[in-house]
Amino acid sequence: MLSHAEQVVLLGDYKPERQEKGSWRIVERIVDDEQYVRCVVVEHKVVGAMLIGETDLEETMENLILNKTNIAHVEEVFLDPDVDIDDYFD
Structure with missing residues (x-):
């Protein structure tokens, strides 16, 4: 898995x-x-x-974390490769 990731x-x-126990969830995506x-x-x-790999999500994720942005309205799809999450959080 991810043998080419640099x-x-x-x-x-x-x-x-x-x-805190039970307060978190993991959202994942794997692309090819x-x-x-x-x-x-x-x-x-x-x-x-x-x-891991060339995701182009570094800045977006950093901003979501630092700004403590509520992602409830897109939480189920925000890591979908077909969704441009920058459009939601500009």
């Missing part, structure tokens, strides 16, 4: 076990074994992310 970006509190994205979401806010 870039690894860790943002915020990307380890869910650091969160080239990208892996895992976000830790607490109360509809991204608190951490692990990005």
